[in-house]
Amino acid sequence: MQKCDVLIIGGGPSGSVAACQLLQKGYSVTVLEKLHFPRFVIGESLLPRCNEILEKNGLLELIQRQNYMYKGGAIFINENREEEVVDFSQNLGQKWGSSFQVKREEFDDVLLQEAKRRGAKVYEGVTVTDYDNEKNIVTATDEQGGTERYEARFVLDASGYGRVLPKLMDLDIPSDLKLRNAIFTRIRGERRREGEKEGYIDIVIHDDNNAWLWIIPFSDGTTSIGIVCEESYFENSGLSEEAFLDSVFQKHPYLSEKLADAEKIVPVGRIQGYSAAVKKMYGKGFALSGNATEFLDPVFSSGVTLALQSSDRVAELIDRELRGETVDWQRDYEEYMMVGIDVFREFVYAWYDGRLGKIFYAPKKQEQVKRSISSILSGYVWDRENFFVNNSKEKINTLIKLIGDSA
Numbered sequence: 043m044q045k046c047d048v049l050i051i052g053g054g055p056s057g058s059v060a061a062c063q064l065l066q067k068g069y070s071v072t073v074l075e076k077l078h079f080p081r082f083v084i085g086e087s088l089l090p091r092c093n094e095i096l097e098k099n100g101l102l103e104l105i106q107r108q109n110y111m112y113k114g115g116a117i118f119i120n121e122n123r124e125e126e127v128v129d130f131s132q133n134l135g136q137k138w139g140s141s142f143q144v145k146r147e148e149f150d151d152v153l154l155q156e157a158k159r160r161g162a163k164v165y166e167g168v169t170v171t172d173y174d175n176e177k178n179i180v181t182a183t184d185e186q187g188g189t190e191r192y193e194a195r196f197v198l199d200a201s202g203y204g205r206v207l208p209k210l211m212d213l214d215i216p217s218d219l220k221l222r223n224a225i226f227t228r229i230r231g232e233r234r235r236e237g238e239k240e241g242y243i244d245i246v247i248h249d250d251n252n253a254w255l256w257i258i259p260f261s262d263g264t265t266s267i268g269i270v271c272e273e274s275y276f277e278n279s280g281l282s283e284e285a286f287l288d289s290v291f292q293k294h295p296y297l298s299e300k301l302a303d304a305e306k307i308v309p310v311g312r313i314q315g316y317s318a319a320v321k322k323m324y325g326k327g328f329a330l331s332g333n334a335t336e337f338l339d340p341v342f343s344s345g346v347t348l349a350l351q352s353s354d355r356v357a358e359l360i361d362r363e364l365r366g367e368t369v370d371w372q373r374d375y376e377e378y379m380m381v382g383i384d385v386f387r388e389f390v391y392a393w394y395d396g397r398l399g400k401i402f403y404a405p406k407k408q409e410q411v412k413r414s415i416s417s418i419l420s421g422y423v424w425d426r427e428n429f430f431v432n433n434s435k436e437k438i439n440t441l442i443k444l445i446g447d448s449a
């Protein structure tokens with residue numbers, strides 16, 4: 043049996059950032075990762091809030107050195123080819139007004155290597171299969187079929203879509219969001235914008251918002267592209283995943299032009315039913331972070347931001363607990379995280395039910411409204427000064443009414 047202070051399940055950004063912070067604080071940390079890095083994972087567009095958390099944990103310079111694509115904002119394009127440009131620098135005074143587009147196999151590897159450099163014991167190709175909550179012992183198997191047990195003072199589940207502890211401890215609950223799927227690939231040769239907007243993410247509406255697509259440009263000239271829609275919308279097409287993607291590329295007026303010279307460079311992939319939620323984000327001797335807690339929807343690229351925010355917060359609380367303090371996990375972790383998650387959740391709802399489109403494409407918007415939205419879409423979803431943060435639903439609906447009255 044191996045022993046450590048903190049055992050982390052999963053070496054994605056959530057696991058690595060928590061590991062980096064805990065190592066700085068002097069704890070012994072072991073990370074168990076099922077795959078071998080670098081490994082592919084979807085989710086390549088970051089938000090400015092990530093920079094703040096990376097900076098706080100001494101990781102931002104490392105990321106800035108990687109020559110990732112500069113991301114200054116997002117452009118939402120409707121079927122009339124009207125563009126709503128969200129410029130991240132036009133926020134509510136927050137320090138970071140830009141972010142990066144990253145290939146996750148590279149970004150995640152940089153962070154995991156840094157955790158190793160700071161002293162983490164990282165075992166790759168090791169899958170966690172069991173957890174004894176009474177004794178805080180995790181059991182894992184390696185690729186040769188060998189089994190090892192790890193006793194920790196605290197266990198952090200950062201296993202993302204693996205959802206290890208939610209499954210083992212019956213913490214999973216269905217998401218209140220509809221079952222959607224994403225079909226995606228990487229391409230080369232699409233027509234890019236010039237200048238500062240080259241690195242913006244495009245969010246392209248298709249077929250009366252029955253589907254939307256992301257276009258994420260990388261600094262090496264390749265691009266990630268994918269479509270998100272309800273399962274039935276894809277199934278009813280009767281097409282294969284690749285043919286479905288091709289047919290949307292050809293039919294859509296904006297895409298057919300933008301992708302006229304583009305070619306796919308990797309096989310088309312698909313991920314289904316990714317939205318998930320949990321009954322609890324913590325318990326005696328353990329906590330969940332990142333996608334192992336709640337995952338909403340990819341439309342605002344919030345996943346890595348929430349993963350980093352939760353791991354930063356959870357690492358602080360683990361430190362306090364291991365130093366003997368009484369930690370109010372409900373208030374200081376779960377309720378704190380839910381503030382930001384619920385703001386994004388309401389924006390996701392407003393995106394799919396069309397309320398956000400009404401705001402985006404309204405003929406006139408006050409400067410303060412534009413800045414408040416930019417700040418939310420930058421990931422500053424805990425900023426109580428922002429109009430949209432407290433009671434987001436009511437605020438969005440009030441704005442829609444004002445737009446309607448003035449139209």
Ligand SMILES: Cc1cc2nc3c(=O)[nH]c(=O)nc-3n(C[C@H](O)[C@H](O)[C@H](O)COP(=O)(O)OP(=O)(O)OC[C@H]3O[C@@H](n4cnc5c(N)ncnc54)[C@H](O)[C@@H]3O)c2cc1C
Binds near residue numbers: 088089201206
């Ligand atoms: C279609 C789609 C598009 C997205 N686009 C974006 C985007 O543009 N921007 C964004 O920020 N987010 C995006 N996301 C979300 C993003 O993918 C996740 O939020 C992010 O990867 C979460 O990081 P994590 O560290 O929590 O988990 P992960 O990155 O999934 O890492 C978890 C790790 O745990 C390991 N693991 C799993 N099971 C076990 C086990 N039993 N034992 C040991 N290790 C295990 C896995 O191998 C993995 O390496 C998107 C999601 C989807 C579905």
